[in-house]
Amino acid sequence: MERKLGINAHALIGLTALEALEPIKAAGFECFFDSMRTLEEMNEIKEKAVKLGIEYEFIHAPFDGINKLLKPGMEYLDIYLRLKKCIDLAAAIDVRTIILHVSSGWNPPELSDIGFSRFDSLVEYAYTKDVTVAFENLRMIGNIAYLADRYEKTPNVRFCYDIGHEHCYTKYVDMMDIFRERTIATHIHDNYGRGDEKIGSPDIHLLPFDGNIDYEKVMRKLDRYNYSGSLMLEVMQSSSEEYKLMSTEEFLATCYDRIKRISLL
Numbered sequence: 001m002e003r004k005l006g007i008n009a010h011a012l013i014g015l016t017a018l019e020a021l022e023p024i025k026a027a028g029f030e031c032f033f034d035s036m037r038t039l040e041e042m043n044e045i046k047e048k049a050v051k052l053g054i055e056y057e058f059i060h061a062p063f064d065g066i067n068k069l070l071k072p073g074m075e076y077l078d079i080y081l082r083l084k085k086c087i088d089l090a091a092a093i094d095v096r097t098i099i100l101h102v103s104s105g106w107n108p109p110e111l112s113d114i115g116f117s118r119f120d121s122l123v124e125y126a127y128t129k130d131v132t133v134a135f136e137n138l139r140m141i142g143n144i145a146y147l148a149d150r151y152e153k154t155p156n157v158r159f160c161y162d163i164g165h166e167h168c169y170t171k172y173v174d175m176m177d178i179f180r181e182r183t184i185a186t187h188i189h190d191n192y193g194r195g196d197e198k199i200g201s202p203d204i205h206l207l208p209f210d211g212n213i214d215y216e217k218v219m220r221k222l223d224r225y226n227y228s229g230s231l232m233l234e235v236m237q238s239s240s241e242e243y244k245l246m247s248t249e250e251f252l253a254t255c256y257d258r259i260k261r262i263s264l265l
Contacts, residue, residue, distance in 0.1 A: 001223060004230040005259045006031035006057060009045070012248055013237045017041075021048050027252035028260075031055035031230050033099070033185075036062055036086045046093045057230060058097035058134070058160075058185055061086040066101050067108045070115035083122055091129040097184060098126070099134050099160045102143045111143055119147070127156045134184050136160040139169045141178075148178050158184035161222075164191055164234070167213045168202035176221040183227050187234040188259065205239045208258040219265040233259050 007024060009017035009032045017034045018041070024032055034045060036059055049056045065079040083100070090098050100122075109115070126133050133156060137144050144159075151157035159179040166175050168191045176183065190211030195202040208215060237243045237251050246254065 001226075001228065003228065003263060004030040004055070004057075005256065005263060006033065006055075006230045006232040007252075007255055007259070008032065008060075008232070008234050009034040011233070011235055011237055011255070012251065013244065015248065018045050018048060021045070021052055021054060023248050023252055025052045025054045027249070027256045029054065029252075029256060031057045031232070033058045033060060033232060035060050036082075036089060039089055039092060042089055042093050042095075046095065056093075056095050057232065058099055059086060059090050059095055061098045061100045063101040063104060066104050069118045070103065070109035070111065072114055076118060080118060080122070084125055087122070087126045087129050087131050087133075090131045096130060097132045097134055097158075099136050099185060099187075101136055101138060102147060103138065103140055106139055108140060108143075111146060116150070123151065123154060123157055127154075130156075132156045132158055132184065134158045134160040136162050136187070137165050137170065137175045137179075138162070139165075141170050141173050144175070145178050148182070158182050160185040160187060161227075162187040162234070163213060163218055164189040164203060164205065167191055167211075168193055168195070168204075174221060176225055176227075180225050181227075183222075183225065184229055186222075186227075186229065186232050188231060188262065189234050205234060205236050207235055207240075207243070207255060208233075208262055210240070215262050216265045219262065231259055231263055 007029050009020050012020050062082050068076040161183050190206040190208050190213050191204045192211050
């Protein structure tokens with residue numbers, strides 16, 4: 001199946017997302033995603049993307065403080081309002097999908113009626129704005145699986161399959177078997193598996209084939225569930241000393257070569 005090939009706009013050393021769009025397009029990429037920014041910045045990025053003919057596919061919602069959504073009390077309000085703002089911005093610039101984390105760390109608060117009510121409220125608000133919320137897999141299998149069941153019939157809830165997270169956090173669980181045909185986006189990057197987090201996070205966002213993920217297996221899963229969305233890199237030039245030595249053009253050419261190889265598996 002032919003799929004669009006994309007990369008995160010904030011991948012490059014020394015370039016803003018706005019500045020990165022031209023070299024990203026020149027390297028052959030057809031789409032990109034970015035983090036939440038001010039409305040002015042996001043409008044500039046969207047306008048330039050339209051001019052260049054490259055798709056601004058989705059926005060990654062903020063996630064610092066995401067565990068507060070699951071706790072009693074009023075501490076949740078800051079992240080809750082920022083997530084609502086992200087939904088507003090997505091609607092304002094007509095980028096109709098946001099990617100949302102469910103929790104953070106290995107010991108987040110347990111899911112509860114309080115957390116459910118806040119996620120429900122965000123999903124309902126997004127629906128009024130014609131925005132899709134795509135929950136992303138991280139460490140806690142139960143959290144994402146529960147939301148897959150909870151929102152099974154909710155039209156504006158989908159899922160983002162993060163292949164790197166699956167490998168380094170939940171290697172023996174195939175997330176595509178949970179998300180199935182409701183997968184709307186991918187995050188593609190490499191690593192060496194779980195490892196020992198005492199010496200650093202295993203989630204190192206290497207380029208594909210610089211770690212040990214089995215991408216042929218990944219592609220068979222995407223094909224099995226008829227995934228037709230983009231193959232979207234989520235990588236950082238700062239992730240490796242080797243990458244840092246590359247020029248912008250060399251790094252992007254390598255990125256494009258790697259994602260193209262995956263697309264042909």
